[in-house]
Amino acid sequence: QVQLVESGGGLVQPGGSLRLSCAASRDIVTIYFMGWYRQAPGKQRELVAGKTTGDRITYADSVKGRFTISRDNAKNTVYLQMNNLNPEDTAVYYCHALTGGSTYWGQGTQVTVSS
Numbered sequence: 001q002v003q004l005v006e007s008g009g010g011l012v013q014p015g016g017s018l019r020l021s022c023a024a025s026r027d028i029v030t031i032y033f034m035g036w037y038r039q040a041p042g043k044q045r046e047l048v049a050g051k052t053t054g055d056r057i058t059y060a061d062s063v064k065g066r067f068t069i070s071r072d073n074a075k076n077t078v079y080l081q082m083n084n085l086n087p088e089d090t091a092v093y094y095c096h097a098l099t100g101g102s103t104y105w106g107q108g109t110q111v112t113v114s115s
Contacts, residue, residue, distance in 0.1 A: 002099065002104045006094070007020070011112045012112070019079055019081050021077055021079055022077060024078070027076060030099065032052055033096075033099070034050065038089075048080070049063065057069060090112050091111060
């Protein structure tokens with residue numbers, strides 16, 4: 001079992017930055033995949049960024065060059081640094097973990113990009 005708690009969402013102006021954090025309830029060293037998904041109103045949940053224990057990283061095309069995912073194993077935390085945000089990034093962002101054949105989700109944190 002893994003509990004995931006996100007934080008760091010909020011309201012930001014276009015062009016601004018936010019850093020999301022996802023704190024896990026246990027050691028993440030052995031969690032194969034940790035990532036961030038997002039879901040905007042009326043749209044399907046989509047993968048934003050993910051990182052495996054082998055440091056394989058995946059980004060959605062829409063965020064490449066703007067978002068950076070990182071894992072801090074010492075703090076059992078995964079981060080998503082989001083720069084140059086635009087209104088199309090507005091969504092609820094969910095932390096996700098895949099380990100031992102099971103998937104886990106956080107409760108989500110709202111990110112709103114608006115002037």
